[in-house]
Amino acid sequence: MLEGWGRVPAEGREILSENLERVTPGTVLMRGLGRSYGDSSLPANPKDKVVASRLANRIISFDPETGVLRGEAGLSLVELNRIFLPRNWFTPVTPGTKYVTLGGMVASDVHGKNHHVEGCFGEHVRSIKMRLADDSIVECGPDKESELFWATVGGMGLTGHVLEVEFTMKRIPSPWIWRESTRVRDLAEYMDSLNAAAPRWPMTVGWIDCVCKGSAMGRGILDAGRWATAEEAGSRPLKQGPSIKFPIDLPDWCVNGFTVAAFNTAYYWKQFDERITGLATPKQFFYQLDGILEWKRGYGKRGFTQYQCVIPRAAGVKGVTDFMQLLTKLGGGSPLSVIKDCGPEGRGMLSFPLEGTSIAVDLVVTPELQGIVDRLNEFMIELGGRVYLTKDRFTRAEHFRAMEPRLDAFLAVREKYDPKHRLRSGQSVRLFGDKASAFGAK
Amino acid sequence: MKAVVLGGTSGMGRAISQKLVERGDTVFLLGFPESDLEKSAADLKARHTKGQSAKYAVLDLEKPDTFAGALDAADKALDQFDTVIVTAAMFATPDAMEDDMELLRRLVTVNYANTVVFCEHVRKRLLARGGGKLTVFSSVAGERGRKPVGVYGSSKAGLSIYLEALDHKYNAQGLDVLCVKPGFVKTGMTAGLKPPPFAGEPDQVARDVIAAIDAKKPVLYTPGMWALVMFVIRLLPRFVMRKINF
Numbered sequence: 001m002l003e004g005w006g007r008v009p010a011e012g013r014e015i016l017s018e019n020l021e022r023v024t025p026g027t028v029l030m031r032g033l034g035r036s037y038g039d040s041s042l043p044a045n046p047k048d049k050v051v052a053s054r055l056a057n058r059i060i061s062f063d064p065e066t067g068v069l070r071g072e073a074g075l076s077l078v079e080l081n082r083i084f085l086p087r088n089w090f091t092p093v094t095p096g097t098k099y100v101t102l103g104g105m106v107a108s109d110v111h112g113k114n115h116h117v118e119g120c121f122g123e124h125v126r127s128i129k130m131r132l133a134d135d136s137i138v139e140c141g142p143d144k145e146s147e148l149f150w151a152t153v154g155g156m157g158l159t160g161h162v163l164e165v166e167f168t169m170k171r172i173p174s175p176w177i178w179r180e181s182t183r184v185r186d187l188a189e190y191m192d193s194l195n196a197a198a199p200r201w202p203m204t205v206g207w208i209d210c211v212c213k214g215s216a217m218g219r220g221i222l223d224a225g226r227w228a229t230a231e232e233a234g235s236r237p238l239k240q241g242p243s244i245k246f247p248i249d250l251p252d253w254c255v256n257g258f259t260v261a262a263f264n265t266a267y268y269w270k271q272f273d274e275r276i277t278g279l280a281t282p283k284q285f286f287y288q289l290d291g292i293l294e295w296k297r298g299y300g301k302r303g304f305t306q307y308q309c310v311i312p313r314a315a316g317v318k319g320v321t322d323f324m325q326l327l328t329k330l331g332g333g334s335p336l337s338v339i340k341d342c343g344p345e346g347r348g349m350l351s352f353p354l355e356g357t358s359i360a361v362d363l364v365v366t367p368e369l370q371g372i373v374d375r376l377n378e379f380m381i382e383l384g385g386r387v388y389l390t391k392d393r394f395t396r397a398e399h400f401r402a403m404e405p406r407l408d409a410f411l412a413v414r415e416k417y418d419p420k421h422r423l424r425s426g427q428s429v430r431l432f433g434d435k436a437s438a439f440g441a442k
Numbered sequence: 443m444k445a446v447v448l449g450g451t452s453g454m455g456r457a458i459s460q461k462l463v464e465r466g467d468t469v470f471l472l473g474f475p476e477s478d479l480e481k482s483a484a485d486l487k488a489r490h491t492k493g494q495s496a497k498y499a500v501l502d503l504e505k506p507d508t509f510a511g512a513l514d515a516a517d518k519a520l521d522q523f524d525t526v527i528v529t530a531a532m533f534a535t536p537d538a539m540e541d542d543m544e545l546l547r548r549l550v551t552v553n554y555a556n557t558v559v560f561c562e563h564v565r566k567r568l569l570a571r572g573g574g575k576l577t578v579f580s581s582v583a584g585e586r587g588r589k590p591v592g593v594y595g596s597s598k599a600g601l602s603i604y605l606e607a608l609d610h611k612y613n614a615q616g617l618d619v620l621c622v623k624p625g626f627v628k629t630g631m632t633a634g635l636k637p638p639p640f641a642g643e644p645d646q647v648a649r650d651v652i653a654a655i656d657a658k659k660p661v662l663y664t665p666g667m668w669a670l671v672m673f674v675i676r677l678l679p680r681f682v683m684r685k686i687n688f
Contacts, residue, residue: 016633018452055630055644057455064493080528083489266679 002050005037005296007303008365008393010426012043012054018161020073024131026289027051028439030161031424031442032101036108036392037306039426040156044436046425051161053103059083060164067169068126073103073162083278085175085238086283090227092124092170097340098287103162108390109154109351112359113203113225113286116343117383120351121167122153129164133418137163142347151413154348156389158423158432159414174233177203179225179280183271187218187324191317193358194341197224203285209264210324210337211362218324221271225277225285238281245293252300255364257331267336307376308360308388310342310353320357324378327361330372337361352388354373360391369392375408377403443575446538446588448501448560449530451482453629454579457648458527463490469481473530497558503530505551506559513563516527525575525655526564528557531598532554533631539593539632546593551640553597558604565608566604572614575657578605582623585672589687609660620657625668638688640667 003009004018016033017023024030027049038146043050054073054214055092060070071080076185077098095110109122118124127141127150138160152159156175157236180201190208197204201224208220290296296304311319320339338360342353373394380386385396386403401407411432414421424434445462449455450471463486471479471486475668479498486496497519497529501512518522532549539546561578568574583591584598605621613619626632626641652666663669675688 016628017630017631018456057479058456059488060481060484062488069488086491 002042003034004039004041004307004393005035006393007296007299007301008039009198010039011046011081012048012050014050016052016057018057020051020053020056020161021131021137024052024133024161024163027161028365028423030073030103030157032104033099033146035097035100035104036176037304037391038389039430040107041104042426044424044426044429044434045438047438049328052102053101053162056163062169067171068073068166069169070127070164070166071102072164072203075102075165076100076123076154077105084169084353088175089169089173090172091121092118092168093121096284096287098291099290102165102167103157106153106155106162106165107155109346109348110368110390111342111353113223113340115353116198116204116341117202118269120341120346120348120353121152122150122348122351123346125165125167127151127166128152130160130162132160133420133422141166147413148417149349151349151410151417153408154346154351154389156350156413157425158428159422164317166218171215172227173237173281174228174230176233176236177225177280177282177285178228178232178277179223179285180275180277182222182224183220183273185219187321188317189341190218190220190222192321192340193222194357197222198341200224202226205338206339207267208324208339209268209335210327211256218321218337219268221268223285225280228279233279243291243293246295246297249297249301250299252302252364255299259372264336285435294369296411296412299362303350303365304362305369305373306360306362306391307373308332308352308358308359309376309380309385310356310388310409311380311383311385312354312356315356319383319385320359323359323376323379323383327375330375331368340402349406349413350389350404350439352386352390358388360388374399389431395431397431397433443471443525444523445518445525445527446470446472446520446523448503448526449579450527451478454530454624454627454636454644454647455527456482458529458633458651459496461648461652461673463494463496466491468494468520471496472516472522473498474502476500479619482671486659486660496530497630497650503556503560504533505630506556509560514568516569520651522571524571525546526568526577527651527655528560528576528578531557531579531631533594535634536590536592538547548565550593553594554600557601561604561608565596565612569612569615570616575618575620575624575655575658576608577620579622579624580605582625582668582672583624584654586675586683588675588683606660608629613660618655618661620650620651620654620659622654622662622664623668623672623687625671626662629667640665640671 001009002012030051032053053396056072058072062069093112096311109120111120129139184193203225205319206220206222208218345354377399381402421434428434429436447459450459451473462469483496483498499512499515504557528676532552580602581598583595609619626638647664652660
């Protein structure tokens with residue numbers, strides 16, 4: 001059995017190897033650390049050969065003059081941070097977890113708290129070595145085979161297997177973050193603060209309480225940050241701090257309306273002062289949830305999904321408020337909804353962000369979940385927004401097509417490089433109509 | 443630490459080499475093919491706290507006549523190594539060896555005879571310089587004659603006994619022998635097998651092994667749970683072992 005982060009399993013087995021070039025011929029999907037929530041890293045058919053890249057973790061080269069790093073697809077952010085943070089280098093873009101591989105960061109074209117400044121990870125990639133569906137190996141980048149490259153960036157692994165990634169690391173003045181946390185009382189104030197912070201801070205993100213109804217809807221905490229200067233950081237060494245492992249699967253009933261409300265209230269009031277400024281570690285700032293390993297177990301065995309969407313700027317605060325009200329009405333309360341603003345759309349053909357507000361909420365798997373996702377998606381189509389494939393497991397094909405005007409361009413490139421749709425995942429069967437039957441079967 | 447790692451290009455050996463350079467130790471790689479050694483050396487250079495480059499020499503455990511030359515090269519590059527770590531070995535399932543006696547012969551030769559010969563080369567060198575550390579990967583498979591790993595396990599059982607004797611005989615002369623007994627670890631070597639409960643990851647094993655080397659332990663079960671598992675397995679009577687497929 002294989003599972004994504006949302007724990008809804010699919011039958012299948014990984015082929016684990018240090019040598020991706022040797023094992024990838026004939027395989028249909030590659031997966032990294034399995035942090036995508038839905039079915040994008042899960043096989044469509046139990047017989048599909050799925051390569052696990054996480055042991056292919058070598059740094060092929062690093063140039064300390066330019067910051068250009070080339071690594072094998074399974075090299076993870078955990079390792080990169082451990083090695084390069086103390087040397088004042090950091091990845092140009094990091095998602096909210098460090099348990100991701102370079103290959104996964106390309107396939108999801110991950111974005112981070114600095115999206116409004118740096119764009120997605122793909123913007124910083126110089127070159128990718130890939131195994132294509134016809135088993136040939138190519139090198140592509142923004143200036144060579146660029147069509148293939150931009151289809152691969154955010155292409156969920158469906159254009160070929162990423163073997164190596166070359167990108168430019170960023171020099172940082174210190175391995176510490178200078179953070180300003182502000183407690184905000186409601187959604188309107190929240191959106192104002194977010195917009196005000198964006199031009200002043202290279203990194204912003206916030207947590208809002210979407211269970212609280214009425215005037216306090218959208219109360220939350222806004223985090224803004226930048227890399228601390230060497231003077232601010234002093235010479236204090238970066239403490240790694242222990243990670244706690246979530247010990248057991250909580251019974252399913254543990255996450256309910258009451259506990260979620262209690263959790264959110266506690267989280268909101270953990271910051272008693274309206275504004276706190278000071279130094280934070282990258283772990284505290286970027287990877288709050290990584291502090292609890294296997295936190296997914298808190299949702300129990302039934303599994304969960306994350307609904308992450310982006311609401312275009314044109315829809316305004318009203319669009320965000322309407323979305324939150326709809327969510328509350330549908331009963332999709334979630335501990336800690338993450339909200340942040342996105343900069344302009346990137347060049348990755350299926351890359352998620354577009355200029356506007358991104359919202360992510362966790363939803364546990366219940367019989368009503370499909371209906372909730374459908375309703376949210378219909379609302380997204382009205383607004384001109386879209387969902388993040390990396391988090392998705394329940395969007396219907398017709399809904400995705402309606403919210404994704406770039407889909408045909410992507411599918412055309414895929415058709416060119418993989419006319420038989422040999423590379424596939426549970427997600428590509430669900431959203432792009434690939435066949436799930438065993439290859440060679442009549 | 444000036445460490446020679448035989449098998450440092452893949453699996454647990456790779457994870458150990460990476461962790462050693464990340465804390466500032468010097469690593470010299472032994473193994474084959476050369477293209478793979480070259481890639482791993484570049485990786486270790488990028489990871490080293492001071493950007494120190496890693497060197498390597500080709501050594502094939504099937505060719506004992508290459509051992510002395512490769513160790514000479516390591517000694518020269520490191521100005522006398524003080525630690526040797528052996529993770530390289532062969533693995534094959536009983537099914538694969540059923541119709542292939544040559545594979546069986548090679549496996550037993552590599553895992554036992556040739557590994558012992560290599561360790562003897564290392565022992566002489568380390569003792570001549572007043573001692574040092576020798577860490578060798580055996581296996582929990584060498585603890586009991588178990589159905590799925592009979593031949594492989596017997597080669598590791600021989601190796602474990604040899605390492606134990608080495609420790610008894612030379613510990614007083616400054617040779618710190620560590621016999622590592624990993625349980626099931628998810629690496630390329632075990633990729634075709636179904637992972638049992640308590641299967642470990644190379645990263646976790648590497649941390650345990652380095653801590654055990656630093657603490658001069660003679661024997662290490664890793665992941666730790668396997669010490670308990672094997673304790674129980676060793677106690678099982680023969681009629682039970684005949685019945686179960688573990």
